[in-house]
Amino acid sequence: MKWYQKHTSLITEIIGYLFMLLFVFAAATKLIERDSFFNNLNNSPIIYHQTMATIVSWIIPILEIAVAMLIAWPKTRKKGLYGALILMIFFTFYSAGIVFFSPYTSCSCGGIITLLNWPQHLMLNIVLILLALTGIKLYRKKKPQLPYSKAE
Template sequence: MKIKSRHKKVLVEIICLLFIILFVYAGLTKLMEGDRFYTNLNNSPLFGIKTLAGIMSWVIPILEIMIAALLAWPKTRLIGLYSALGLMIIFTAYTAGILFISPYAPCSCGGVITLLSWKQHFILNTLWIVLAIMGIVLYPKFRKLYGPVSC
């Protein structure tokens, strides 16, 4: 079954919209609950360096919001998809580290994600990776529809 190019475009748009919602929500939640996010990073067995936790408590949410902006703008959408993929791979590696290496599991992220176990979080992150890959694979097929990609 072949998917028509306009359907591919719609799929990429949906994938980008889902990532925009995820990253804006996650980034704003981390910024609004800054003390809690910092404490979670500081208590993490993988991040537990106070200076690193302080830096990452600002870098991560700002990066999430910046990637959402890249995804929202058609000319930077492909860069945004690659950035989303990279960030989700990093988040998934961190989650895998907590699951398989860490001697204990710290508190989870803020917002709705607190309702998930670390195993469920790992599965969810893996699904986001699959979505990012789908978006990247489908995107170049109709570059003419989006216009040139600027760097």
């Protein structure tokens, strides 16, 4: 048995914990610094209307928390990994829009991510998409374990 086959469950859990940490931290930062997050969205050329910025400034952290909660429970982990993939795809398109089309490059990210410039942020998002795809693929390979044996 190959190493990755033997440790598929562990790798999937590590990927899940990474996304939980990322999304809870990002959501908390956006909620704590909501005014800054809203202003960055409102000034963004991609989300240019105040009403849309208001809606997005609430929906994004709520979705991040919801995805983290889905990943936290084994029964919903696969759905959570798909949610992480979808969020990361949206964030990547947003980052690409900022990198290639926007003169405004402010970021309301928190922690170590604030040290990244937009092209680096875009690359991080692509790596996270690949990680989500890896987690989904490995999760699919897991064989379902029955709670009882057939002899019972």
